[in-house]
Amino acid sequence: HWQEGDAEAAIADYTAVIHLDGAPAEQVAMALTNRGLTHWQEGDTEAAIADYTAVIHLDGAPAEQVAKALVGRGVTHRQRGGAKAAIDDFRAAVDVAGVAPSIRNVAHLWLAAHAIEAGHWGDAESHLESGLTLTADHDEPWYGPIPDYLNAILAAGQATAVWEPKVDALLRIYAKHDAITHVASGLVESLVALRGSNLSAGGLGEWLSLWQDKSKSYPELELPARLLAVAIGYFEAGEDEGALLDLPQEERTILEQALGLHEGM
Numbered sequence: 494h495w496q497e498g499d500a501e502a503a504i505a506d507y508t509a510v511i512h513l514d515g516a517p518a519e520q521v522a523m524a525l526t527n528r529g530l531t532h533w534q535e536g537d538t539e540a541a542i543a544d545y546t547a548v549i550h551l552d553g554a555p556a557e558q559v560a561k562a563l564v565g566r567g568v569t570h571r572q573r574g575g576a577k578a579a580i581d582d583f584r585a586a587v588d589v590a591g592v593a594p595s596i597r598n599v600a601h602l603w604l605a606a607h608a609i610e611a612g613h614w615g616d617a618e619s620h621l622e623s624g625l626t627l628t629a630d631h632d633e634p635w636y637g638p639i640p641d642y643l644n645a646i647l648a649a650g651q652a653t654a655v656w657e658p659k660v661d662a663l664l665r666i667y668a669k670h671d672a673i674t675h676v677a678s679g680l681v682e683s684l685v686a687l688r689g690s691n692l693s694a695g696g697l698g699e700w701l702s703l704w705q706d707k708s709k710s711y712p713e714l715e716l717p718a719r720l721l722a723v724a725i726g727y728f729e730a731g732e733d734e735g736a737l738l739d740l741p742q743e744e745r746t747i748l749e750q751a752l753g754l755h756e757g758m
């Protein structure tokens with residue numbers, strides 16, 4: 494039902510399992526976790542938190558499901574602006590014994606986001622290293638909410654002197670784990686946030702110069718830096734789409750998608 498887009502029917506089936514007499518705790522925990530995820534996807538964050546909390550306190554719930562519920566609840570708290578509650582859940586997920594590397598991978602990389610946003614760069618580097626090291630241990634690794642990292646770095650100041658040490662550290666850590674392409678993708682995804690940034694034209698120019706400079710050492714960043722330049726020109730032109738026409742069609746399409754242009758057409 495969920496795969497076919499029928500969230501209501503999926504929730505009904507998960508609910509039937511949850512209330513089934515004699516259902517094993519493992520199956521109930523899985524149904525609660527999946528129902529919580531479905532509620533979250535449908536925008537009902539309060540119901541999602543309730544389901545994740547039920548897993549966490551369910552007698553006999555497997556450690557794996559508890560850790561997944563902690564991560565899911567942490568993400569939901571973060572979305573609702575509850576930074577402390579989110580951090581507590583991500584830390585608890587990391588500490589659950591015997592869980593899959595994929596769960597600790599996600600928890601560490603979310604903790605890195607909170608550390609960067611709080612300006613605790615030492616903690617951020619530690620969580621980035623831990624999270625990215627775990628990507629080698631499973632088939633579907635996650636490389637973190639990189640746009641969140643970049644937006645937090647950008648919000649930390651108005652000049653290259655503030656941004657560059659943090660960007661350099663981020664690139665160094667991702668390069669160590671052969672993951673610069675993920676930073677490149679994250680930079681493109683972060684472009685839409687420039688629309689609401691409080692950076693001056695000079696600040697935007699410094700942000701662009703920083704990434705153009707880094708692209709000399711990391712060729713994977715050449716295209717994102719080029720798209721960043723055009724995106725800034727687009728914003729400075731009052732979002733006149735004519736500013737995008739200097740890009741080849743393929744690159745223009747990437748930028749339009751990143752900026753959310755023509756959605757629903």
